[in-house]
Amino acid sequence: MNLSETSLILVAIMPKARDMEIARVLGWYRIPLKTAPKILRVDWIAFYQTTDFGVEHKSRIEAYAEVRGVELTTRAELFRDEPFHPRAEEEYYKIQLGPLQALKKPILAGSWKRFLFFYTTGEKFFNAEKIHDLAVNGPEKEILWHSLQERMELPTAFAEPKMPLPSDLLFLLGNLSLSGLDLSQAD
Numbered sequence: 001m002n003l004s005e006t007s008l009i010l011v012a013i014m015p016k017a018r019d020m021e022i023a024r025v026l027g028w029y030r031i032p033l034k035t036a037p038k039i040l041r042v043d044w045i046a047f048y049q050t051t052d053f054g055v056e057h058k059s060r061i062e063a064y065a066e067v068r069g070v071e072l073t074t075r076a077e078l079f080r081d082e083p084f085h086p087r088a089e090e091e092y093y094k095i096q097l098g099p100l101q102a103l104k105k106p107i108l109a110g111s112w113k114r115f116l117f118f119y120t121t122g123e124k125f126f127n128a129e130k131i132h133d134l135a136v137n138g139p140e141k142e143i144l145w146h147s148l149q150e151r152m153e154l155p156t157a158f159a160e161p162k163m164p165l166p167s168d169l170l171f172l173l174g175n176l177s178l179s180g181l182d183l184s185q186a187d
Helices: 017-025 122-127 139-151
Strands: 008-014 028-032 044-049 060-074 091-097 101-108 117-121
Touching: 008 017, 008 028, 008 060, 008 122, 008 139, 017 028, 017 044, 017 060, 044 122, 117 122, 117 139
Parallel strands: 008 044
Antiparallel strands: 008 117, 028 091, 044 060, 060 091, 060 101
16 A cells, blocks of 8 residues: 555654564554554554654654554563563554655654644645644544544444544544644644
8 A cells, every 4th residue: 555645644652762673673563552542443654753762863753654454462462571561461452564664854843742643644744844734624624534433443332334423533532642732833
C-alpha cells in the first residue's frame, strides 16, 4: 500500500530508541490497552520521538510505517525474556508494521510536545513542517470523523452496523491526549 492523500494516519509516541529498533528489526509497535486509542484500524502510523532519541532526533517525527495488523496480547508475550516485569500480565496491542520509512525532512514538534496519539491524513502528512500542521480542522475534520466512524471496531454484540458517536469524537477517542494544546495557534 502506498501512502496517499486519503490515508488515515495515527501519530503515536515512540518513547524509547529501543522501541524504534524493535519496530525496524521485528516489525511491531506496542500500545498499552489502558492508554490506547479506540480506533487502531489505520493505514499508517507515524512515530513522534521523545528525548530518549538524543538532541539531534528528539521532538520530531522522522519515521512512519504501514499498519499491517493488530492483535491483543500481554507484555510477557511481547518480551519473553522479561517474565517478571511489573507489567508482564498487562494487555497490549501489538501493531504489525511494514518496513519503516524515513521522512525526507522531519516534522518538528514546534510548540506541540505533549500528546499520546492523534489522527491525521496523508495530505496533511505530506505537507507538514511542524506537528501543528498535522491537525485536521475545518471541512477536513468532518471527512476524518466519517473515516474514523467507518473504522470503529464494534463489539460483535452490536447488531446495528453503525453506532451513534459523540460529536467530539475526533480528539476524544479513548485516551487521545491533546490536553493543553491550542490548535488554533500557528507557530
